[in-house]
Amino acid sequence: MTTDWKHQIKRLTDKGASYADVRYYPREKEDALFMWNGNFLNFNRSELSGFGVRVLVDGAWGFAASSNLGDVTATFDRAFENAVSAAKRVGRPIRLADKELLSGRFDSPCEVDPFEVPLAEQVAFMKELDGYLNQPGVEQRRVQLSTVNKTIRYYDSEGAEIEKHIIDIFPSIHVSAFDSEGVQQGRKYLPPRLGPTRGWETMDRDHWKAEAERIVDEMKTMLSAPKCPEGRMSVILMPDMMFLQVHETIGHPLELDRILGYELSFAGGSFVRLEDFGQLQYGSKKLNARADATLINSPGSFGYDDDGVKAQDQMLIKEGILVGALTSRQMVTEANDKAGREIFKSSGGSCRACAFNRVPIERMTNINVDPGEDGTLEDIIRNTEQGVILSGEKSWSIGSNREQFHFSTDIGWLVEDGVKKHIVKNCAYSGMTLDFYRSLTAVGDASTWEVQYVDNCGKGVPGQVMQLGHGVPVCRFDHVKVGE
Numbered sequence: 001m002t003t004d005w006k007h008q009i010k011r012l013t014d015k016g017a018s019y020a021d022v023r024y025y026p027r028e029k030e031d032a033l034f035m036w037n038g039n040f041l042n043f044n045r046s047e048l049s050g051f052g053v054r055v056l057v058d059g060a061w062g063f064a065a066s067s068n069l070g071d072v073t074a075t076f077d078r079a080f081e082n083a084v085s086a087a088k089r090v091g092r093p094i095r096l097a098d099k100e101l102l103s104g105r106f107d108s109p110c111e112v113d114p115f116e117v118p119l120a121e122q123v124a125f126m127k128e129l130d131g132y133l134n135q136p137g138v139e140q141r142r143v144q145l146s147t148v149n150k151t152i153r154y155y156d157s158e159g160a161e162i163e164k165h166i167i168d169i170f171p172s173i174h175v176s177a178f179d180s181e182g183v184q185q186g187r188k189y190l191p192p193r194l195g196p197t198r199g200w201e202t203m204d205r206d207h208w209k210a211e212a213e214r215i216v217d218e219m220k221t222m223l224s225a226p227k228c229p230e231g232r233m234s235v236i237l238m239p240d241m242m243f244l245q246v247h248e249t250i251g252h253p254l255e256l257d258r259i260l261g262y263e264l265s266f267a268g269g270s271f272v273r274l275e276d277f278g279q280l281q282y283g284s285k286k287l288n289a290r291a292d293a294t295l296i297n298s299p300g301s302f303g304y305d306d307d308g309v310k311a312q313d314q315m316l317i318k319e320g321i322l323v324g325a326l327t328s329r330q331m332v333t334e335a336n337d338k339a340g341r342e343i344f345k346s347s348g349g350s351c352r353a354c355a356f357n358r359v360p361i362e363r364m365t366n367i368n369v370d371p372g373e374d375g376t377l378e379d380i381i382r383n384t385e386q387g388v389i390l391s392g393e394k395s396w397s398i399g400s401n402r403e404q405f406h407f408s409t410d411i412g413w414l415v416e417d418g419v420k421k422h423i424v425k426n427c428a429y430s431g432m433t434l435d436f437y438r439s440l441t442a443v444g445d446a447s448t449w450e451v452q453y454v455d456n457c458g459k460g461v462p463g464q465v466m467q468l469g470h471g472v473p474v475c476r477f478d479h480v481k482v483g484e
């Protein structure tokens, strides 16, 4: 059965809607495999199909979704009726910022679709990874693999027609054991961007074997390592920690819906105010951060967002000054109106829904920090008097407006007088977001820059879990409070 989506959209605009769009997911497949201590513990497979309709009537949104293609006309009508009901209560009519009218197609780069690889072969690969981890001294081993394959077709009343094919693969390995004080010490590996594609072809045995051996060695060393020193010192964040710092204290606070007060769940506020754009000193002059949805091969690159706006590469923080945010068509007009000036020229293309039955909201694309001019990791270490190199996010706690944070990491290495010393355990650091970024004193060059993938960013009510990326270099911050 073919559905005439454009006809349905026109039916709603003929009835008086000022705007309507539909996202149709003909197919969305997700697998999640979990192996624990060599046991195949869990396997979840979901296959969904459905469509979600968004419509604006008299300045109010209506939304409805269904997985029944026999229910298309009724679902479009329900979205319209929901908007009519909402319009009676809406205080501030919604206006969408203008956009360039686009039609197009996006395919995420992939050579071998993981869903074409027999499940038995995937499990055998996981078993092999578990074998690399199964060494004396390791008490718990986890091997996880999740894969996604979805097609999304988008149409709107302005004439856009967009088709997206997204394939993602998120593998990870993890080992842990208890030290003599009964504290669990763990080490994990989630691959960063390994090349121009991200299908099953990236599951290279030699690569995984080397990484597995490394994390086992590091974890075992931690069992008898001294504790991380406490006090004020430099912290050198490796990309597998820096990405989370950026995620929680640049990405989330710069989502425009949060700044406007719409997203107060899950530490959902933001300390950023509309008057801050163009003048707030967010960090030192060495800080250049951007939202880059055009980055090759990342879950945060998707071609077109769910407003039908093309992927963009936009500065968020330029030489330390706040200049941009993560925006949708709806929020930019409201922000400009409330500020009484044009802060945002148009949508930055950051409006995404995680499924057909969720409404699009501001989500991170790839929130990156540009490489700097302070050399390699070795150069940065050589220029550090007293500090600790930190790697692997372990736990995090964030102020409700993202104004402060406390993170602990899997592992650390002491740095004294420009020399990398031994491993230290139980590492933690904390700070005030702006003070911390203003103390950024070294940004590694392109040799230190990695794209880390995130597959579990949560936001929204009802909840939406989103995938994205962070391209980040090694960074050093000075006078940071280190200690549990």
Ligand SMILES: [Zn+2]
Pocket: 247, 252, 456, 457, 458
């Ligand atoms: Zn998040």
